[in-house]
Amino acid sequence: MYQEKIITPPSGYLTFVLFLALLAGGIFALAVEQFAVGAVALALNFILVLPGLIINNPNESKVLTLFGKYVGTVKTDGFFWVNPLTVKKKVSLKARNLNGHQIKVNDKLGNPIEIAAVVVWQVQETAKAMFAVEDYHQYVNIQSEAAVRHLANIFPYDNFEDEEATITLKDGAEKVSSLLEAELSERLSRAGIEVVEARISHLAYAQEIASAMLQRQQATAVIAARKLIVEGAVGMVEMALERLSEKNIVELDEERKAAMVSNLLVVLCGDRNVQPVVNTGTLYN
Structure with a gap:
């Protein structure tokens, strides 16, 4: 060398x-x-x-x-x-930008995704750049694509399917960029290339599964919202029963409590406007 x-x-x-x-x-x-x-x-x-x-x-x-x-x-x-x-x-010793092409690759869970990266690099050691590799420009292009592919293979796109994943391509931008920069520096050191910065510039599910993944994300968001609404509604019902009991406003037996809880949950958890019903009788008639 x-x-x-x-x-x-x-x-x-x-x-x-x-x-x-x-x-x-x-x-x-x-x-x-x-x-x-x-x-x-x-x-x-x-x-x-x-x-x-x-x-x-x-x-x-x-x-x-x-x-x-x-x-x-x-x-x-x-x-x-x-x-x-x-x-x-x-x-040339000037810093250069490599705007990588969008490539299709499978993430850690096997989901097809589209990913691309921007790499800022410059020649640090001219002897290695000229004599260690055939064409250092082409070497940078190929090794950058290989590093992006490897990075996409070892991390999931998100943690919907892998809840134990601490780093994901979607949410761990800083960590992922740092790992990409470190791997590129190791790969390109043979050609005397210094990596100034490397970042993911494009990340999305592949077109064939994008619609299904969007529906899954929407469903997950709806479930999370419903869970929060139910937790809040149960707390409000519990508080209402406790206040009624403390102030002795009305005495409710178990059946009336059940009816009241049912009505309150319908009102608090429903996604439509409430239609009031006037009860002219009793629960027992």
Whole structure:
């Protein structure tokens, strides 16, 4: 595995002055019919001097190789001169966004879901990015998709079917993003890539089960609401009976209490407006 070696080559300004001097000298030699001297000066100028001049912009680097051997990486921005025989490959050090495609995968419980992620990454070690993998751009794309698939397989979408799940894809956004970032950092370290941030950008049930899952969620919400209403209604009925008994407003036998409880529960738990009924008789007639 290649380790990055940062080098700082000499300034290119003095070399550029030498280039201009050799250019002027070669033209002058040709003008005075010193063809051999002029040809040699111009040949050296355009073969050895000019090809070695490089401009390195901010947040860019130049990876240098000489006859198949890694020489070093220039990360300092500026104007430099390097060995003209080296092969110079530009590698950007800027942060980049990878907006992953929506992929269909099964969650921990086997439910088909659609998921996608956004990854912010940048090249940290240029030698690994250039020599450890074939194409580091494609490597980032494939490994990011593999990490998202693996993450979706080890967690359920929600805890409706797995109530013991402490982390879900739907509700554990921060934890899931942290785990995704850690896994991507491990996968991409081989290529010298640093993961700045990774987050889930899209999460939904697959189209073929989305309608059924929506009905299940609605039913769960209705059951939870009904449970809360019933608990509140029972408490209110209990309180009403206790207050009537404390103030001696009316004495109720078991049958009348049962009727009163039934009526109160209908009124409190019903989802429609109450229709009052005037009883002109008694419970016993």
